Amino acid sequence: MLHTEQPTSLNWHDLVSLDQLDELVARSHTRPVAIFKHSTRCGISAMAKFQLEHHWDLHPEEVDMYYLDLLTYRPVSNEIAERFGVWHQSPQLIVLRQGEVAYHTSHSAISVRNLRKALAA
Template identity: 35%
Template sequence: MRKIDSIEEFNQLAASDDLFFLVKHSLTCPISHAAFEEYNKFTGSTDVPCYYLAVQDSRPLSNHIAEKFMIRHESPQAILFSSSTPVWHASHWKITHQSLEEALTQNR
């Protein structure tokens, strides 16, 4: 799992990886902390690249993703991208190891 901080990093990632997960994570929210723990467990069991951004550190990037892909910003929020396009997303308590696995299975 790798942290990304800038729009430029995200654009390079979107251009180079076919299938990847991205999580928007709040550093101060307990719900986000729980979702991030689920995401972290998931990243250890998948071969799909997994990234995250900390909303407090990367507000411009978080807003860019929301605007570009017309996905209302939420935190925490997990997004699965395929060919630079979001194919699945979930937020808050819906981010679980199982939901991430299911999203991947349905979109491979």
């Protein structure tokens, strides 16, 4: 995707309820949706979040980014694993397209570069 305007900073949408999952699936039919599953007690998770935020250069229309505090919202995290058939990990990045998992990764493989590649695929 070629853009002439400058990218904006990463604009997280909080994922806090099971009802939101249906909304995310519906939204993924018009543009990619990414879920970042974050443990607030994990140094690796904190580093992955920092890397995403520090290196963020994607434009808002490229992907909707959702942030899930999986310790606070454990039922949402569990439902994601069950509904999408993705083994739970933390930290974890899951991209939905057309209601399906198009990409997922975890730990040190979480990066803006890898997300960009996944969005281009």
